[in-house]
Structure formats: C-alpha cells, structure tokens
Amino acid sequence: MNDMRQVERTVDTGQHKITAKNVQVHYGDTHAIKDVNVNIEDKTVTAFIGPSGCGKSTFLRCINRMNDTIDICRVTGDILIDGEDIYDKKVDPVQLRAKVGMVFQKPNPFPKSIYDNIAYGPRIHGLARNKAELDEIVEKSLRRGAIWDEVKDRLHAPGTGLSGGQQQRLCIARAVATEPEVLLMDEPCSALDPIATAQVEELIDELRRNYSVVIVTHSMQQAARVSQKTAFFHLGNLVEYGETGQIFTNPNDPRTESYITGRIG
Amino acid sequence: MPLAWLVIIVLAIATAGYVVGRSRALSAAGGNARGLHSLPVYYGANVALKIIVPAFGIMILWLLAQPWVIERSVATIIPDSAVAEGSNRGLVMAEVRRTASGIVNAVASGEMSRDVAEEQPGDLEEFTQRLKDAGQVVTSTLSAPVVAAAQRYNVLSATGALYMAGLVVLASLAGLVFGISESRPDFRARNVVEQGVRALLIGAASIAILTTLGIVLSLVFNTIEFFRLYPASHYFFSLEWAPSFSGRGGSSELGVLPLLWGTFYISIVALIVAVPIGLFAAIYLSEYASHRTRAFAKPLLEVLAGIPTIVYGLFALLTVGPLLVSVFGDGGLLGVDWQGGGRAVITAGGVMGIMLIPFVSSLSDDIINAVPQAMRDGSYGLGATKSETIRQVVLPAALPGIVGAVLLAASRAIGETMIVVLGAGAAARLSLNPFEAMTTVTAKIVSQLTGDSDFASPEALVAFALGMTLFILTLGLNVVALYIVRTYREQYD
Numbered sequence: 001m002n003d004m005r006q007v008e009r010t011v012d013t014g015q016h017k018i019t020a021k022n023v024q025v026h027y028g029d030t031h032a033i034k035d036v037n038v039n040i041e042d043k044t045v046t047a048f049i050g051p052s053g054c055g056k057s058t059f060l061r062c063i064n065r066m067n068d069t070i071d072i073c074r075v076t077g078d079i080l081i082d083g084e085d086i087y088d089k090k091v092d093p094v095q096l097r098a099k100v101g102m103v104f105q106k107p108n109p110f111p112k113s114i115y116d117n118i119a120y121g122p123r124i125h126g127l128a129r130n131k132a133e134l135d136e137i138v139e140k141s142l143r144r145g146a147i148w149d150e151v152k153d154r155l156h157a158p159g160t161g162l163s164g165g166q167q168q169r170l171c172i173a174r175a176v177a178t179e180p181e182v183l184l185m186d187e188p189c190s191a192l193d194p195i196a197t198a199q200v201e202e203l204i205d206e207l208r209r210n211y212s213v214v215i216v217t218h219s220m221q222q223a224a225r226v227s228q229k230t231a232f233f234h235l236g237n238l239v240e241y242g243e244t245g246q247i248f249t250n251p252n253d254p255r256t257e258s259y260i261t262g263r264i265g
Numbered sequence: 266m267p268l269a270w271l272v273i274i275v276l277a278i279a280t281a282g283y284v285v286g287r288s289r290a291l292s293a294a295g296g297n298a299r300g301l302h303s304l305p306v307y308y309g310a311n312v313a314l315k316i317i318v319p320a321f322g323i324m325i326l327w328l329l330a331q332p333w334v335i336e337r338s339v340a341t342i343i344p345d346s347a348v349a350e351g352s353n354r355g356l357v358m359a360e361v362r363r364t365a366s367g368i369v370n371a372v373a374s375g376e377m378s379r380d381v382a383e384e385q386p387g388d389l390e391e392f393t394q395r396l397k398d399a400g401q402v403v404t405s406t407l408s409a410p411v412v413a414a415a416q417r418y419n420v421l422s423a424t425g426a427l428y429m430a431g432l433v434v435l436a437s438l439a440g441l442v443f444g445i446s447e448s449r450p451d452f453r454a455r456n457v458v459e460q461g462v463r464a465l466l467i468g469a470a471s472i473a474i475l476t477t478l479g480i481v482l483s484l485v486f487n488t489i490e491f492f493r494l495y496p497a498s499h500y501f502f503s504l505e506w507a508p509s510f511s512g513r514g515g516s517s518e519l520g521v522l523p524l525l526w527g528t529f530y531i532s533i534v535a536l537i538v539a540v541p542i543g544l545f546a547a548i549y550l551s552e553y554a555s556h557r558t559r560a561f562a563k564p565l566l567e568v569l570a571g572i573p574t575i576v577y578g579l580f581a582l583l584t585v586g587p588l589l590v591s592v593f594g595d596g597g598l599l600g601v602d603w604q605g606g607g608r609a610v611i612t613a614g615g616v617m618g619i620m621l622i623p624f625v626s627s628l629s630d631d632i633i634n635a636v637p638q639a640m641r642d643g644s645y646g647l648g649a650t651k652s653e654t655i656r657q658v659v660l661p662a663a664l665p666g667i668v669g670a671v672l673l674a675a676s677r678a679i680g681e682t683m684i685v686v687l688g689a690g691a692a693a694r695l696s697l698n699p700f701e702a703m704t705t706v707t708a709k710i711v712s713q714l715t716g717d718s719d720f721a722s723p724e725a726l727v728a729f730a731l732g733m734t735l736f737i738l739t740l741g742l743n744v745v746a747l748y749i750v751r752t753y754r755e756q757y758d
Contacts, residue, residue: 121649
C-alpha cells in the first residue's frame with residue numbers, strides 16, 4: 001500500500017462536477033442501487049471500489065444514462081452535472097453522452113481503421129469543418145491517449161489489429177476525441193497486462209488535468225495509485241466516500257476496513 | 266417367406282438378446298450393477314447389436330447380389346434364336362422378368378394353379394391368356410424359351426429367398442450366442458455400443474454424401490451424352506432457344522444464353538425487392554422492436570418462408586400480374602403502354618422478392634444480433650444515436666454475414682421454378698425490358714421433360730445440361746457466400 005503516497009493528493013478545485021441525490025436503481029425486481037448520495041469533483045480522479053455485484057458499474061452507467069439502453073432498468077433520484085439534472089425530460093441522452101465519455105471494461109474498437117475509430121465521434125457531432133481539422137483532432141486525441149507514436153504510421157490499419165493495451169488506449173483516445181467534460185471508466189484495465197495497465201494508469205493521471213475522471217476498479221492498488229477520491233460500494237449502498245489516502249489508511253466504516261484488508265469481497 | 270417376416274424375426278431375436286444379455290450380465294455380477302464395467306443396458310444393447318448388424322448386413326448384401334446372379338444363370342438358357350431381329354438380349358430379359366413376376370402374381374391371386382405355373386405349358390396361347398386374365402402385363406403370345414426362363418427365374422428366386430432366410434436367422438442366432446457369451450462383468454460393453462453409435466452416424470452422413478455424389482455423377486454423364494448429340498458451341502453461344510418438339514429433325518436451337526439471361530434478370534429483380542425490405546425488417550426486429558413485438562413479428566415473417574412456391578405462383582398469375590398491367594399496361598394508371606400481359610419479368614421477380622424477404626431478414630437478424638453489444642455500447646457512449654450506430658458500426662460489422670445471406674437468397678432465386686412458370690411465361694427471350702415475358706433455366710427444364718419425351722434425344726437431354734449449368738452456378742454462389750462469411754467473421758470477435 002505504499003504506492004498510494006506517490007500521487008499527490010491536492011485537489012485543485014473544490015467544485016462539484018457531478019452530484020447524485022438519493023439515486024435508486026432497479027433492474028426488474030432487483031434493487032441494485034440503494035439511495036446513493038455523492039459529490040464528484042472536477043479535475044479529480046474518483047475511484048469506485050467494492051466487491052463484484054455491488055452496483056458500482058451500474059451507478060457509473062447512470063451518469064451518462066447508458067442504462068437507458070437496458071429495457072428493464074429504472075433509475076430514480078437526481079443526478080446533476082454542473083447543476084443540471086441529466087434525467088430531466090429536456091435532456092437528450094445522446095447529447096449527454098457526448099459530454100460524458102465512457103471507456104468500457106473490454107476494449108471495443110469499432111471494425112474500422114484507427115483513424116476512423118477516433119474520427120467517429122467528431123464526425124457524428126460535426127466537430128470538424130474540414131479534413132485538416134479532423135486530422136488535427138485525430139492526432140491530438142491519439143497523443144492524449146498516449147498511443148500516437150505507436151500508430152502514427154498505420155492510421156489506416158484496422159483498430160482491431162492492435163494489442164489489447166493499445167486497443168484500450170485507442171478507446172480512451174476515441175472517448176477523448178469528442179471533448180467530453182467527464183470521463184467514465186468501467187474497469188478499463190481488467191483485460192490488460194501489468195505493463196499496459198501501467199500505461200493506462202499514467203494516462204488517467206494525465207487526463208485529470210482536463211477532465212473529471214470516474215473509474216470503477218477491482219484493484220485496490222489501482223484505486224490507491226490513480227485516484228484522489230474513493231467511494232466504497234457494498235450491496236448497492238455507498239458505504240464510504242472520501243479522500244483516497246484516508247479511505248485506505250483510516251476508514252471510518254468497519255465494512256470498508258474489512259474490504260480493503262481482504263476480509264469481505 | 267416375405268421379407269417383412271424375416272425382419273420381424275431378426276428384431277424379435279434381437280429383443281430377446283437384449284433382455285437376456287442384460288439380465289445375464291447382472292446375474293454374473295451377483296445382481297449388483299456396480300460390479301459391472303458398464304451399465305446393464307449396454308450389455309443388452311451389445312447383444313442386440315451383435316444380432317442385428319450381421320443379420321441385416323447379410324440380408325442387404327444378398328438382396329443386392331441375388332438378382333444379378335439369377336439373371337446371369339437364366340440368361341444362359343435363352344438361345345440366341347429367341348432374340349428377335351431388331352431386339353437385343355436386354356429386352357428379352359426384361360420380358361422374362363415381367364413374365365416371372367406375372368406368374369407369381371397370377372398364382373398369388375388364384376388365377377393360376379401352382380402346378381400350371383411350374384410345368385412347361387402345352388399351349389402357349391392359353392398360358393398367355395391366363396396371365397392376361399389375371400390382369401398381368403403381357404403383350405403378345407409368349408415364346409417357349411421366355412416362359413421357361415421365367416419359370417427358372419421364379420424357381421431360383423424362391424430358392425435364393427429360402428437360403429437367405431436360413432442364413433439370416435442362423436447369423437442372428439450365432440450373434441445371440443456370441444453376444445451372450447460376451448456378457449461378463451469385465452466386458453467393456455459401453456465402448457462397443459459407443460462404436461455402434463459412431464458407425465450409425467457415419468452411415469447416415471455417408472448416405473447423404475453418396476446421394477449427392479450420385480446425383481452429380483448422373484448429371485455429369487447425361488450432360489456428356491447431350492454434348493455428344495449436340496454441339497457445345499451452339500449450347501453455350503447460340504442466342505436462340507427454339508427446341509423442335511417433333512424432335513427427329515435435329516433442327517432445334519438449344520442456346521442457354523437466353524435462359525441464363527432470364528434467370529439472371531428475374532433474380533436481380535427479386536433481390537432488388539427482397540434485400541432492402543428484408544434488411545430493414547431485420548434491423549427493425551433486432552434493434553428497435555421490443556421483446557414482445559419481436560416475439561410475434563419474427564415468426565409471422567417466417568411464415569412467408571413456409572408458403573409453398575406454387576401458391577406464390579398463383580399469387581403472381583392472378584393478383585400481381587393483372588395489378589401491374591393495370592398500372593403499366595394500356596389504359597393503366599400511368600397512361601403508358603409498357604406491359605402487354607400479366608406474365609413479365611417484373612411480375613415473377615417481384616413475387617419472388619416477396620418470397621425471399623424472410624430468408625434475408627431472418628439470416629440478417631441473426632447476424633445483426635451476433636454483433637457484440639460492446640460495439641453498440643461503444644458507439645452510444647460516444648453520443649451516437651441509434652440509427653448512426655446501426656449505419657456506422659453495426660452494419661459494417663455485420664456486412665460479411667449480410668452479404669452471405671444475400672448470396673444464399675440469390676441462389677434460392679436462381680433455383681426457383683413455379684413462380685417463373687406461372688409469373689414470367691415460357692418465352693425464352695434476350696431483352697432488357699422488364700415488362701416482357703421471359704423464362705429461366707429451371708422453367709425450361711420442366712417444359713423439356715413434361716409430356717412424352719424420348720430420353721435419347723438432345724431435346725430431352727438438354728435438361729441435364731441445363732441442370733448442370735444451374736448446379737454449377739448455385740454451387741459457385743454458395744462457395745463465394747461461405748468464403749465471404751468465413752473470411753470476415755473472426756474479425757469482430
């Protein structure tokens with residue numbers, strides 16, 4: 001657990017980017033998320049930890065309304081981004097998802113070229129006026145995704161031909177290309193080897209300068225390494241939320257302590 | 266003894282063997298099934314196998330060999346003088362067989378006594394008349410050698426059948442004894458049965474493959490025969506299809522090109538109808554429809570595939586044809602006079618397109634469903650709408666499979682007959698006008714073989730050449746379809 005001291009814990013802004021109030025999620029008859037209240041800060045990496053099935057991914061998917069694509073899922077309560085309720089009728093979930101990017105557990109590049117993978121978002125949102133601008137966006141995103149040097153000579157090769165770690169960084173670059181304000185990551189390293197994981201973690205720390213990053217992870221070491229704030233979920237409840245250092249060294253709740261010391265999970 | 270009785274006897278012995286083998290194995294293990302290598306049923310099945318396999322094997326081989334052996338022995342008693350001018354030994358042998366079965370049937374129906382049937386007839390006229398009275402097919406007065414050969418034939422058949430029955434029963438009893446003696450606790454009956462199951466499955470697979478092979482070979486030989494009678498250059502390059510039905514003059518023009526063009530044109534029209542509608546239906550069903558809608562809409566669409574094609578043909582002839590004429594015909598809605606009659610390329614193509622919709626939609630729907638959800642999530646996560654996701658991510662990922670589905674539908678369209686016969690007419694024509702009647706390879710195969718046809722004439726044999734052409738075409742399409750599907754499938758897993 002010494003890793004956790006490597007990351008500076010200063011949080012630049014105290015501003016709340018995302019606020020969740022009394023959020024409940026039901027899948028059919030299952031009550032998956034029970035009364036979650038949380039304030040996620042801007043330009044911060046927030047980690048969600050907890051045992052499998054505790055609802056952390058479900059909650060993450062509420063933040064960009066990805067749960068709308070599941071028929072039986074019902075979300076109640078309020079989630080505000082920049083003070084605006086994203087479950088309001090006026091909000092277009094498609095627009096919201098452009099603002100709140102998402103990276104998935106398994107790298108899922110589209111069956112297209114590397115270039116087209118990155119250009120996909122900018123094209124559908126009309127972010128580039130011409131080819132030159134699009135080229136620029138693609139290069140900038142690939143650089144942000146820390147993969148530019150590896151792929152710059154084969155931008156038109158299929159994205160599915162990259163290695164797992166490269167694919168995941170490509171997916172991060174793809175999410176970054178639409179210029180989101182929040183980046184949600186659902187166990188982005190679970191399919192990667194340690195070296196690729198290290199690269200992605202480094203990247204996450206870089207991304208913190210521009211975005212509010214929320215990451216779901218099963219690895220407590222990873223949470224400790226990359227995040228400034230940590231939320232511990234257990235059985236659909238948000239048990240404890242606070243500074244990462246404090247959660248890992250001096251948790252308030254006995255359940256958190258049991259989990260991080262490996263007694264439940 | 267009829268064959269059915271023999272089969273029943275063997276099966277009865279096998280059933281007895283099953284029961285005995287099972288109980289013997291059990292008693293050998295002291296009534297405790299745990300003491301056996303295999304479950305008791307396997308010992309029973311082992312005994313049954315040991316009875317059935319050799320018995321039926323002998324039966325099948327004997328039935329295949331017997332007619333051949335008997336004919337060879339009977340043929341020797343027909344003198345060359347009995348073979349009439351302009352005839353040959355084969356025809357005489359056919360008469361012998363006919364007479365032989367006639368005698369057997371006459372005896373069975375009581376028209377002829379057994380003695381008369383077996384003795385050399387004094388009066389051939391009377392003998393023939395008796396057979397005729399018994400309702401048997403006898404054309405002219407039988408000659409003495411033929412009757413003698415037929416009687417010999419019957420005697421040999423009866424003896425053969427008796428020997429076979431004896432041998433089969435003996436083989437099954439031997440199998441029974443052998444199987445029972447094997448039923449010891451340490452005998453690996455389960456493995457033997459496993460081998461039996463394996464042999465059964467291999468047998469089923471080889472029957473399917475050998476049948477295909479047989480059909481292809483018969484096509485090939487008849488095609489070769491056709492090209493011996495008719496020049497290949499005319500068949501492949503002549504622009505005219507004009508078989509002469511009087512036949513003998515050799516004045517027929519049998520060019521395949523007008524037929525291929527008709528096939529191609531009608532299939533294209535069918536695909537133009539079926540592919541967009543089928544694909545859009547598939548997209549709706551797999552991406553937009555709720556579970557409940559899908560649960561009844563998909564089977565409903567697939568009902569279309571269950572309608573016999575002749576019904577589609579009627580639909581083309583009686584409904585779609587007149588409807589199209591009332592739009593494109595003289596005095597129609599559009600005020601043009603493009604279409605003279607209901608039978609036209611567009612009628613057959615349109616109806617065939619409707620028939621193909623479920624093929625395209627059902628296959629495409631499965632393929633679209635197989636695109637990983639992660640792809641869609643990735644696209645939605647970037648703020649794409651549903652149709653953007655489908656157009657730019659799901660369809661490209663599913664494209665190879667969809668192409669495969671379309672090619673399968675195309676080979677179905679090429680092989681379609683009844684809709685063409687009823688909807689497109691019978692005139693072989695090289696024309697670009699979709700409102701004209703045309704015909705296809707399949708429809709012409711039917712018309713060349715219906716009615717009285719002389720199977721030695723090029724007019725009839727051309728059907729095999731056409732069939733071969735069609736077979737190669739659809740085979741080629743299927744190979745291309747499979748190749749496309751296989752090559753691009755793994756890419757998205």
